[in-house]
Amino acid sequence: MANLKISDLWIYPIKSLAGIQLTKATVERRGLQYDRRWVLVDENGVFVNQRDYPEMNFLQPIINESSITIKYKQGEKESLTFSLSEPDTDPVKVTVWDDVCTGTPVDASADAWFSEFLGKPVRLLYMHKDGIRPADPRYAISDADEVSYADGYPILMISEASLALLNSKTEENIPMNRFRANIIISGADAHQEDSLHKIEIDGVKLFGVKPCARCVMTTIDIDTGLKGKEPLKTLSTYRKVGHKILFGENFIPASEGSIEIGQEIIVHSTKKTAL
Template sequence: MSNLIITALYIYPIKSLSGIEVAKAKVESRGFQNDRRFMLVDENNQFITQRKYAKMALLQPELTTTEIIVRHKTEAVSPLKISLDEPNTSPEMVTIWDDTCPAKPVSTEADEWFSAVLGMKCRLMYMHDDSIRQADQRYAINETDKVSFADGYPYLMISEESLAQLNEKLNESIDMRRFRPSIVFKGGKAHEEDEIRRVFCNGIEMFGVKPCARCVMTTVNPDTSEKGKEPLKTLSSYRQVGNKILFGENFIATSEGELKVGYLLKVLERKEPDLA
């Protein structure tokens, strides 16, 4: 049995902005603590992402104990500071994919800052503790499973070997940031994550529930926001099932705790991968 070791952990405080690599992270039911509890919406309270607004990739959050500081990677814009405390505002309904859930407007200051740097009218919303967005029950472990503003599931796991295999096929290597994982590990074969049904680490049990279907966000360069054809073009040659291109595995945690870089992942149960 291979030893799987956590090599990187990522938190994305504001959905679709750049992520933050951390040495440790607190595992909660809807995702890592402070992960995607904030989200930008348009004038119709519909979520917005890099899929349509690639320049969101140029906004880099920094996480402190009390606030998020957002800076622009390439422009001399004064940084925005956002409190991690729940806003004292009235909830409104927001839409993300097929889900609708309540969220609280953060501040006029945040709305004006993001509207200016993105060149479109938008607002920043916060998922308060009482806002429950249920995880997709077709794949959930329990009826009570919930998720933040992440696309569908609380955690995404990818192995370094999966990326290495892809980079061998590409003319120009890309890094893991393209795929926005929560947990990166090494020590197994390429796409080992496809076969993990149940894994245990530091008292935390996690279930691999569904492969991650990839979209055009993977083609956005996280440093420049430029779009290309890769890696989807190459991935489609060996990771396509039906009309979906799969890379990474979505996970749900059934207990809470802390993960750290260097921890061992113990696979308790395996499954047949979708790309067998």
């Protein structure tokens, strides 16, 4: 098998906000450290996302030593800063798709800042250590598997070759961050990530459990916030299974540790793919 390596790492601390590019990351059972550990919810506790509010992508998180700052990338707006520590508040219910879990409110000033930006009442919640959201039992490796506020799984991996194949078929160039993956790999064939079952990166073991079904969020231009037809229009011509369009592979960590760009990916086992 080809020499697979990590070529890029990303986290998205607040669900649906812009991401942070890393050179190294800590792998936790819920995913990469700080990835999707915060979420904005409406007055009913339902998560708020870019599908309805594409302008959320214009909010850029910046992680400092002990705090996180949110800056508006498109104009003048006072930034927001709050602690990385777990808030000392009572947990409340959070609904992410079909899952109901819990989160601890950050503070009233954060709620007011985001509410003003979105033009609707929202609350910022943190996934506290006891706020367990179990991974889908149909694909989990063990009963202890859990996930953050990500759509469904702890880690998303995409190969550079998969994106290159897509862009060879489209008239516009689609950047990788439209797909909001955590681990980007080089040295693979297009969509080879789909076949990876058990892999290891510097002692960290991960299992590829399910292809990622893509939604309209991938059609939002990260620079303008406008929705288009790509990449779903093109992907539907060669990456559609049933009613789902697949791009990238979801992984569940079986151990914790540190990974970084340039590290080799050891493949222990592979599986059959849907395409």
